[in-house]
Amino acid sequence: MALLTASASGVFVIAVTPFTATGAIDVDSLDRMTDFYLDAGVSGITILGMMGEAPKLTQAEARQVAERVIGRAVAVPVVVGVSAPGLAAIAELSAAVMDLGAAGVMVAPTPSLRTDAEIRGYFGDVAESIGSGVPIVLQDYPLSTSVQIHPKVILDIARDLLQVVMLKHEDWPGLAKITALRSAEAAGARRLSILCGNGGLFLPEEVARGADGAMTGFAFPEMLVEVVRLAQAGNLDRAQDLFDAYLPLVRYEQQPGVGLSVRKHVLAKRGAIASPALRRPGAELAPEALAEVERLLARLERRLAELN
Secondary structure, rough: OOOOOOOOOOEEEEOOOOOOOOOOOOHHHHHHHHHHHHHHOOEEEOOOOHHHHEEEEOHHHHHHHHHHHHHHHHOEEEEEEOOOHHHHHHHHHHHHHHHOOOEEEEEEOOEEEOOOOHHHHHHHHHHHEEEEOOOEEEEOOOHHHHOOHHHHHHHHHHOOOOOOEEEOOOOOHHHHHHHHHHHHHHHHOOOOOEOOHHHHHOOOHHHHHHEEEEEEOOOHHHHHHHHHHHHHHOOOHHHHHHHHHHHHHHHHHHOOOOOOHHHHHHHHHHHHOOOOOOOOOOOOOOOOHHHHHHHHHHHHHHHHHHHH
């Protein structure tokens, strides 16, 4: 598999990790899920992210998931989340997944970082630990990590660490950060691929600001793919119309605590995975929430019929 570069664009879908009702990894559903994402037209797949329940897996299980998905998704690059409290674990998993054929690894800053110098130093340490040949996706998700990364710090990291090729941008509000980075690049700074998260909640605006696409989940990845395609082609009105049809469900899926349960419920309903189970601890959907999701799905079907 070719390595990830700064020219990457499109939708690198954040994959869930399917489990059985007993909490075991559902290997058959890993295959079904991978095929589902490929059929949706994604440009890449990202596994073992925060919404992939990576912290609930052992290192052996993480390698098992990576081997299965990388082996199945031969047509697109696979990025593997390797964030961990210590550098040794990051280096060990990075080496394992790159040997399996991963295109690169994604790393979020450890929550203890507070100063710009600490952030720059941390990613320097990560790069040294995993080796110069491994492409890195810098995950900027302050709502989860509590680490605020200024655009200048991102530019400094990109300048000093050539293996950092992509920013997973999910600051919120974060549109101004995209503009700042692209403006700096227009003035001569090194370019990074920018793919955005947050469930795609601001996707049309992000692409219009210069993002290269999305690196997020959502249970209808085909919408993300089409919105990015339309927006990159300059058809922002059509992109917004399509996005707006899905927006109530996108918003509902963004709820802290239960959002992943919503996503897995819809993916199971669509046949992408066999069970919506989360590995413990994990929130289950209450009957009232399930009814709300079903109403939103019915509403979405009507809205799409109107658009077509």
